[in-house]
Amino acid sequence: MGNIDPFVEGFKRFQRQLYGDNERLAAKLKKGQNPQTLIIGCCDSRVDPALLMDCAPGDIFTVRNVANLVPPYESDDAFHGVSAALEYAVCTLKVKDIIILGHSSCGGIEGLLSATEGEMVGEFIGRWVDIASAARERALQRIASGSQEELSCLCEQEAVLTSLANLHTFPWLKQRVDAGELHLHGWYFHIETGRLFGYCTEKGRFEVLVDGYTPFIS
Ligand SMILES: [Zn+2]
Secondary structure, eight states, rough: OOEEEEEEHHHHHHHHIIIIIOOOHHHHHHHHHSSSSEEEEEETOOHHHHHHTTTOOTEEEEETTTTTTOOEEEEEESSHHHHHHHHHIIIISSSSSEEEEEEOOOOHHHHHOOOOOOTTTTTHHHHHHGGGGGHHHHHHOSSSSSHHHHHHHHHHHHHHHHHHHHHHTSHHHHHHHHSSSSEEEEEETTTTTTTTEEEEHHHEEEEEEEEOOOEEEE
């Protein structure tokens, strides 16, 4: 077994902060949750949405899966974990914003790109990331002669757009978007430079939301 002691100590610090130093927040959370935003992020250990956005408990409702994907709406007997979370966030919590948070050097997208015709990665991963197969095709078409890094970056961003498009296939979600009650956002965190990008629908491209870190010099 690895060393899990740091997590127990970490929980103690969290407990002290919330129940000791921040009684008002603790009292609020005991009554229930009322997050206004759903973030769909990747399982990657470097991109925890709550840490990245410096959120407090209760701020965001979060779904994380391999490559931050949203599957299309499907009405069958299969187990639909992401769809169930979407339904709860949209229909019960009535969140006002949904952010798909993609990121660079994503292992899931790497698996999608390395999959050859009819041969998928792993027992479950390949089938899952195949949700973004259209993103893979678009990226390959757009970047015929780029580096592997450029291709990955483009495919990661295209996959965010595929997930955004798939959100619209959920009828109760689309209804709220059409009514102007729910807003969808595609974000992309570039780990290597620390920059955060947001998809601009009007311009049809990702644009810098937060530039790379510049140390403050006094
Ligand atoms: Zn990832």
